[in-house]
């Protein structure tokens with residue numbers, strides 16, 4: 001330590017705030033949103049109900065939920081001028097960069113969302129973001145696939161509408177497949193919040209400067225993009241496809257993951273908090289079997305994933321380090337079966353995490369949290385004098 005400062009790299013043992021939103025127990029693999037277990041919510045709730053629960057603290061009554069969704073539908077238009085920003089991106093732009101930029105760009109078209117002090121102003125900004133963010137996510141996909149932009153259909157539910165905006169072909173009707181809608185609903189619920197992870201901490205720190213909700217969420221999207229965090233769901237599929245191309249030799253990749261000289265890590269394994277099975281991974285693994293079965297999809301990389309998991313659970317290196325599959329290990333296999341391209345997986349994670357980020361931002365602002373400003377242990381030069389150029 002440096003005097004009064006205790007160095008805690010990666011904040012491994014630092015509590016940054018008090019929060020009543022999500023409870024994690026890493027040793028026992030427990031995850032609850034506002035006291036409800038994710039197993040209970042994933043089985044019984046709609047994603048919009050869970051969004052309301054996370055943000056306002058209680059499951060909504062029917063009338064509360066209807067008003068919530070009516071308010072969202074009323075705000076689901078996105079200013080046509082936003083197209084010009086989307087058009088500026090090359091088709092090859094990664095959807096996470098597109099979505100974080102467009103989320104920030106929304107500020108210019110919704111200036112009232114910035115200086116929010118009252119609960120009512122916060123509610124209005126929250127509704128705007130819950131309404132417009134799915135449109136931006138769908139636009140990012142349609143940009144890549146060359147499809148005309150779609151604004152959705154208010155007669156559909158929130159999750160069903162996401163699917164329509166993403167997949168409706170310009171010249172065809174689009175019928176939502178209930179198996180796909182149910183699978184996406186469950187995945188979004190399982191991603192909805194996770195206490196003070198990297199991207200949520202980013203949202204809280206950026207929000208603590210009163211930069212506004214949209215700017216805070218845009219920063220959170222950027223943090224989530226990293227392959228050590230939400231970007232892992234894309235990296236897992238790329239890894240599994242690489243193993244398949246390489247003849248499916250999972251033992252070779254287990255070795256690589258243990259070789260300190262090799263930067264390769266088994267993506268989708270390990271977690272800062274869960275030192276037991278990530279409860280979300282357990283549910284998603286079962287859902288992968290169900291969804292692929294219901295859709296009649298055979299995906300060889302599911303077998304590779306299961307083989308890798310089996311080997312890791314029996315491997316001393318992984319067992320000693322308590323490395324288990326995390327939320328990102330199986331989720332990409334379901335997204336793939338739903339027809340979602342790999343580059344969009346982390347955007348789907350962001351879509352699920354949005355209500356959690358919003359809930360944490362709102363709790364931080366209502367709690368009048370001070371601006372986030374940690375200290376450091378200085379290891380640089382001692383005082384020295386300016387050196388004229390001819391002496392350098």
Ligand code: SDX
Nearest residue numbers: 194197228229230232257265266267268269270271272321
């Ligand atoms: C998410 O925090 C959250 O809650 C995040 C999240 C959420 O919902 O918001 O749960 C979502 O981000 C899940 C994690 C997705 N990331 C990955 O799957 C990437 C692969 N995993 C790792 O990079 C790592 O496990 C982290 C980033 C998840 C956790 O990193 P930590 O806690 O800083 O652990 P560490 O890097 O210090 O690793 C401890 C040891 C090291 O070995 P030693 O130095 O002790 O010898 O375990 C090893 C690491 O080398 N290790 C791995 C490994 N993960 C850790 N070795 C091989 N493969 C891995 N995946």
